[in-house]
Amino acid sequence: MNVIEASGLCKRYGKDSTMVEALKNVSFGISQGEFVAIVGSSGSGKSTLLHLLGGLDRPSSGTVRIDGEDLYALKEQERAVFRRRKIGFIFQSYNLIPVLNVEENIQLPLLLDHRQPDKAYINDLIETLGLSERRKHLPSELSGGQQQRVAIGRALAYRPAIVLADEPTGNLDSANGREVLELLKLAVRQYHQTVVVISHDMNVAAEADRVLRLQDGRLISDSRGGNGA
Numbered sequence: 001m002n003v004i005e006a007s008g009l010c011k012r013y014g015k016d017s018t019m020v021e022a023l024k025n026v027s028f029g030i031s032q033g034e035f036v037a038i039v040g041s042s043g044s045g046k047s048t049l050l051h052l053l054g055g056l057d058r059p060s061s062g063t064v065r066i067d068g069e070d071l072y073a074l075k076e077q078e079r080a081v082f083r084r085r086k087i088g089f090i091f092q093s094y095n096l097i098p099v100l101n102v103e104e105n106i107q108l109p110l111l112l113d114h115r116q117p118d119k120a121y122i123n124d125l126i127e128t129l130g131l132s133e134r135r136k137h138l139p140s141e142l143s144g145g146q147q148q149r150v151a152i153g154r155a156l157a158y159r160p161a162i163v164l165a166d167e168p169t170g171n172l173d174s175a176n177g178r179e180v181l182e183l184l185k186l187a188v189r190q191y192h193q194t195v196v197v198i199s200h201d202m203n204v205a206a207e208a209d210r211v212l213r214l215q216d217g218r219l220i221s222d223s224r225g226g227n228g229a
């Protein structure tokens, strides 16, 4: 079974003369453990698609199933809980909480759910991300690459089945970007996750198992082995 199933997704913003069709009848399935890149020029609908896959927005028509669950058939509140437990998000801007330290930022999704963090797993994760020496530091005391690693840690805190990342290396120099990408891949391999990542970075596309290419809101190619970049 596909862990992500998008069928006939359409998304329109605005109406009348300012109406934009950001996604036009996009369908595909992604199986567990795949590392998928979404590419396409600016404005082609990549972020819109990722937000719909993650339950952050609502399609104009079409459905998204995550583990068989019809995301937009759920009530708002149910969807928020489902999302927090199943899906980890990483954005280009790290969205860390400035007054929380590294460890607290990573555990935030669990704390929001009043869950007791699995100490061994969180430690392991902090180690994998190379943040052991920085656990008590605040975001303002970290480099960009380190902040992005904290954001990755937070996305993985719940061991979500799915990780969605929107240009995770977009604000980093190429060395840091590469490192973040490697860590993301490593974490995913280690915890058997499915990753969908938007990137302008050709390295990301080249290393993905599969590349989905959007153009003007349509899915124009779906290729394996990173050759579609």
Ligand SMILES: Nc1ncnc2c1ncn2[C@@H]1O[C@H](COP(=O)(O)OP(=O)(O)OP(=O)(O)O)[C@@H](O)[C@H]1O
Binding pocket: 013, 014, 020, 021, 022, 040, 041, 042, 043, 044, 045, 046, 047, 048, 049
């Ligand atoms: N909230 C919104 N209201 C109106 N139009 C929007 C909104 N969000 C996106 N759009 C439009 O939808 C289209 C797709 O936007 P989207 O953000 O998905 O593109 P993208 O592929 O992620 O681009 P980029 O690479 O620049 O991030 C664009 O034409 C954009 O102007």
Ligand SMILES: [Mg+2]
Binding pocket: 046, 047, 048
């Ligand atoms: Mg975008």
